[in-house]
Amino acid sequence: xxxxxxxxxxxxxxxxxxxxxxxxxxxxxxxxxxxxxxxxxxxxxxxxxxxxxxxxxxxxxxxxxxxxxxxxxxxxxxxxxxxxxxxxxxxxxxxxxxxxxxxxxxxxxxxxxxxxxxxxxxxxxxxxxxxxxxxxxxxxxxxxxx
Amino acid sequence: xxxxxxxxxxxxxxxxxxxxxxxxxxxxxxxxxxxxxxxxxxxxxxxxxxxxxxxxxxxxxxxxxxxxxxxxxxxxxxxxxxxxxxxxxxxxxxxxxxxxxxxxxxxxxxxxxxxxxxxxxxxxxxxxxxxxx
Numbered sequence: 129x130x131x132x133x134x135x136x137x138x139x140x141x142x143x144x145x146x147x148x149x150x151x152x153x154x155x156x157x158x159x160x161x162x163x164x165x166x167x168x169x170x171x172x173x174x175x176x177x178x179x180x181x182x183x184x185x186x187x188x189x190x191x192x193x194x195x196x197x198x199x200x201x202x203x204x205x206x207x208x209x210x211x212x213x214x215x216x217x218x219x220x221x222x223x224x225x226x227x228x229x230x231x232x233x234x235x236x237x238x239x240x241x242x243x244x245x246x247x248x249x250x251x252x253x254x255x256x257x258x259x260x261x262x263x264x265x266x267x268x269x270x271x272x273x274x
Numbered sequence: 275x276x277x278x279x280x281x282x283x284x285x286x287x288x289x290x291x292x293x294x295x296x297x298x299x300x301x302x303x304x305x306x307x308x309x310x311x312x313x314x315x316x317x318x319x320x321x322x323x324x325x326x327x328x329x330x331x332x333x334x335x336x337x338x339x340x341x342x343x344x345x346x347x348x349x350x351x352x353x354x355x356x357x358x359x360x361x362x363x364x365x366x367x368x369x370x371x372x373x374x375x376x377x378x379x380x381x382x383x384x385x386x387x388x389x390x391x392x393x394x395x396x397x398x399x400x401x402x403x404x405x406x407x
Contacts, residue, residue, distance in 0.1 A: 150303070153302070153303040154303040154304060156299070156303070157296075157299040157300045157302070157303035157304065158300065158303075158331065158334040158335065158337075158338060159289065159290075159335075159338070160338055162338075162341065162342065174345065175345075175347065176347070180346055180347075182334060182337055182338075182341070182346070183334075183337035183340065183341065183346060183349055183352055184330055184333050184334045184337050184352075187304070187306075187330055187333075188303075188304045188305045188306075191304065191305035191306055191307075192305050196307065206320075207308055207309070207310070208309075208310055208316065208317075208319065208320030208321075209320065210308070211329075211356070211359075212328075212329040212330065212356050213355060213356060214353065214354065214355040214356065215329070215330065215333060215353060215354065215356075216351070216352070216353030216354075216401075217351065217352050217353065218350070218351050219349050219350055219351065219352075222346070222347065267353075269355075
């Protein structure tokens with residue numbers, strides 16, 4: 129069983145640069161064809177100050193920290209047994225190419241089902257840009273197959 | 275654009291079959307380097323028959339459907355659960371419907387039920403979005 133004393137644990141905040149080339153690569157990888165995601169002029173014509181990060185890109189900010197999924201190490205989880213249970217984003221602003229985003233996150237809850245065969249970890253994250261503006265929040269559930 | 279009302283259907287998004295290339299590109303671009311999505315040897319050791327798609331790839335497809343429909347700057351909330359694993363060669367279609375109009379902070383929000391599903395109709399992602407009109 130995973131160590132439930134980690135409920136409430138706050139991970140070390142980190143800051144990442146949102147690079148233009150990375151956003152274009154992301155757009156290409158998801159098959160995005162709307163030019164506002166790859167062409168700055170099109171983005172500006174649509175009212176965005178720079179290339180906007182697509183709606184799910186905040187999850188990639190999570191993955192760009194100094195340690196890949198720090199929860200895995202802390203809870204001694206085998207990455208081969210991890211599944212994504214749910215994901216939710218709230219948009220309070222917009223992440224743009226050129227931003228420096230600081231991510232903070234904590235473990236909200238942990239519980240198990242099926243007599244411990246499946247364990248669930250709920251995590252909450254927040255994303256603040258270089259101007260101190262809270263641009264988004266996220267909640268996710270990770271499922272662990274024992 | 276025609277008026278959005280309860281029952282309005284979001285134009286669906288049909289995706290090409292999931293390939294190993296799709297997963298490799300998404301792994302690199304998203305930063306999700308979990309080998310279970312790109313390394314068949316690792317996947318088999320973990321008890322899976324083969325690599326399988328990142329849930330977040332399909333969520334990105336749902337995001338494309340939403341931003342094709344309304345500008346991203348109108349998106350207020352977007353979430354889903356991952357109901358079933360998406361396998362290689364699955365053909366995913368994203369769809370959604372406006373189920374309620376809500377007044378919130380001076381805005382009218384369309385609450386949309388959204389889903390991604392395989393060709394046989396099995397739902398892979400089931401969720402909800404709030405979009406300001």
